[in-house]
Amino acid sequence: MSDTPFVPGLVEDADRVKAHSAWLEWVSTVDHKRIGLLYLFTTLFFFCVGGAEALLIRIQLAWPNNTFLSPDEYNQIFTMHGTTMIFLVVVPVLLGLANYLTPLMIGASDMALPRLNAFSFWVFLFGGILLYFSFATGQAPNAGWFSYAPLSENSYSIRPGLDYWALALLGIGVGTVATAINLIVTIVTLRTEGLTIRRLPLFVWMVLINSFLIIFALPALNASLVMLLVDRLLNAHFFTHVGGGSPVLWQHYFWSFGHPEVYIMVLPAFGIISEVIPVFSRKPIFGYGFVAASTVAIALLSVGVWAHHMFAVGLGHAWEYAFGASSLLIAVPTGVKIFNWIATMWGGSIRFTTSMLFAIAFLFTFTIGGLSGVIFATVPIDWQVTDTYFVVAHMHYVLFGGTAFAVMAGLYYWFPKMTGRMLDERRGVWNFWLMFIGFNTTFFVQHFLGLAGMPRRVYTYGDLPGWAVMNLISTIGAFVLGISVLVLLWNIRISRQTGAPAGDNPWNAWTLEWATTSPPPEHNFDAVPPVHGRRPLWDLTHPQEVRP
């Protein structure tokens, strides 16, 4: 980026200085695009780490009575898999995309608080390193990603793994809140002229609502974590029954963060889908207002449903019915969105690019995950299948079939903007089908494993009828999924070097990020086009059709 100024006598050092300063530029950058890319690189790395852990889990479970991993190792691996995927992959990959795209989509030159932005990223990265440093202390955290007390307390986990877990999540949480603050301020204050709140791209809408959700949900986690740390390090009894404390309080506190967190992990994905489907259907989104408003409804409802994670605790029927009902309600605004997306595609001239394939796959798999979610909201069924593989299947359909597929759609869609080169479509189609087939093979069968009674988080199982074959199918699927990720990495690597040049607007899209060069210059825009509607670039080429 920056050319070394010519100084006589220093010419021979120029190359060294240049190489040196390239690193330094990445470390010291406050540019939202670079920080966005740093997020994406980091999350891709942690995705591979978490994926490797998932493969270890699947190898251990491939057949009954396997001894590949010891019980204690197994506990550490599934805890780290869950924690990694949620806190180091899904949430930050969405923050990374939001970081890269939000200023571009609203015609701004950067985030409102660039230095805070850099701080957020680095505190997240070091949080991740801290979490993995726990392996060096002899034992990684091993109480599951929601670390139920008293398993997470000294009496059951005396080694420091869980201290690292809590401290790492605190750090990551601080970074997440800082990013959310930054995004809110950016969207509120830096929109280009004419870009009213009713004309915002839906991705930005989702990011805005998501940021508010982060602001109000993350502190619940932070409060829970500091209380857990006081228990563990100062021998208090917040969550241990011994001194009168309450393990159930941990559950209430954790899930009053944990359930909004589920939406924190999916709302920006809705935003991606709401950008990709209209562009590849050549139609404006159907029911813009409904997509935005139903998201507000989801966000509001999401803070009142946490106890549906706790139906097995014995809260009393009145509470269970109330939380069951509020959880069922969430299906309404979510269903509204699904219909909006389908109606957008209806009658459109659909282009089946890799990005669009992932978006369509998202509609299938996320709907399946949503439906199994509705099943869980029904209290008696929840009692039957809670803590079985049915839960594992459900959450992977929502998080992988939902968010990960949406992120893949977004990656194939925005990669040209970020790098200036197309992400190869031929390899992309391989990537898509391997991932789609691998994913469904891995997780669909787990619904039946759960119904057959296989509990989650057991390191092995007996040779019960059907269990062995279903687990083997799931393991094979996991390896297909692993191969699809390798295809993705290979595709990224090749396309970055030799991909077809993208040009400014390869998809004929209509939001502002496509109005600048690919990749955009450091200041983003030489001139932001005028905004008279929701599709500014469409309006530019179709001046006779301009609508408010």
Next chain:
Amino acid sequence: MRTKLAMGVFIGSEAVFFAFLIAAYIYYAAATVHGPNAANSLDPPRTLIFTVCLLASSGTLWFAERRLAAGSRNGFRVWLGATIVLGLAFILGQAMEYIGLTRKTVTPARNLFGATFFTLTGFHGFHVICGLISLSVLLGLALRGNFSAKAAAGTAAISMYWHFVDVVWIVIFSLVYLRVWV
């Protein structure tokens, strides 16, 4: 505008954090029966004195901002200095209280009162210290003399934060100390 909005959103987030700690205190205050509790371990009159210091510091900071707006750099420095002194007095009072309690073996490990009391007041104290550091940075800038309009936005944001920390203390003081008194 940006800085103040960012601080406003941050304060909203912080309020939720304290709400959870306060809820835990209330929840366990009903449960604690044995050993030390708020009634037999705390000294509300003494804490009241330090509370007055903290509340007064909000007033002095308000005066400091007024002086800054009026263009009086010296007035700003004096009132800002007074704010820091009053904040320090509060922290000193809290330190004395903690030492006294620990001597009576009232600690987080002792019982749930100890755990909730130290967690709640400790995190408040931590926030006061963060505020003091920010105010000291401001004072340092003001004493060096180059105090731009940009720094005025920073002053406004820090002042919002300081008032917030004050309000949180009013809640904590009423809940933990005053409830014992009445």
